[in-house]
Amino acid sequence: MIEDYIKSHMTSKGRIVNYAIHIDDINNFHAHLMSTTREVDKSELEFAKKNVIGRTWNDDDFLEGLRKGWADTANTHLAKLDHQVRIDHRTLSAQRDEAIEQFEMATTVEAKAEALSRAVSLDRPAIQHIWRSKLDTEEGKALREVQQDRRDLQLIIAEETKRSVLSLPQEIVLNNFTPKKIK
Incomplete structure (x- = not known):
């Protein structure tokens, strides 16, 4: 998967990439990518004299494309392995x-309930990065637990929201929760 991503989104655009996969914690498989910010020349043996393309590699649009590319690549591989979970690169x-x-x-009603439930589940702060040096400390563990508890609580609230919507009369739900005027 990582090689597919690198080839499709980085080396095909002239970047040189080195990667390492870390499995030092069974719950935290991850990869580190190190890349150039200069493109290689047409011979692919040295860096280009003028770094035209490489200058765009720090642009927000290019970085957003890398994030989307990772989500697309990972989702393709997840689907091939029959996993139901998917990655979304957006906020x-x-x-x-x-x-x-x-x-x-x-x-x-079902589609409305599902969409509203999803919106509620996403109405929370993102889980923040915790530096590895802090991750194994009591402070780091407590912070991660609080963040995960917040996410888990939001998922419970989302499921309760879905059940509540499904329990309402269809007319109310399909009219976006606005009651009809009484004549």
């Missing part, structure tokens, strides 16, 4: 906004 806020749009466009 929680962007994903939540999309779920709210899906709620507004949904035409069935």
Whole structure:
């Protein structure tokens, strides 16, 4: 998977990439990628004299493309292995906004309940990075536990929201929770 990603999104664009896969913790498989910020020349034997393409590799659009590329590559490999989980490179806020749009466009109670549940599950702060040096400390473990508890609580609230929506009369749900005017 990592080689597929590197070939598709980095070396094919002239970058040199070195990677290492770390399995030092059974719960934290990860890879480190180290890359150039200069493109190689046409001979692929040395760096280009003018670093034109390489200058764009720190642009926000290029970095966003790398993030999307990782999500797409990982999701392709997850699907090949019949895993149901998927990766989304976008912020929680962007994903939540999309779920709210899906709620507004949904035409069935079930679809509305599912979209609203997803929006609620995403209405939380992102889990913050904890430096490895702090991860194994009491402070780091406590911080990670609080973050995971917050995420887990939001998932429970999302499931309760879904059940609540499904228990409402269909007319109320399909009219976006706005009651009809009394004549």
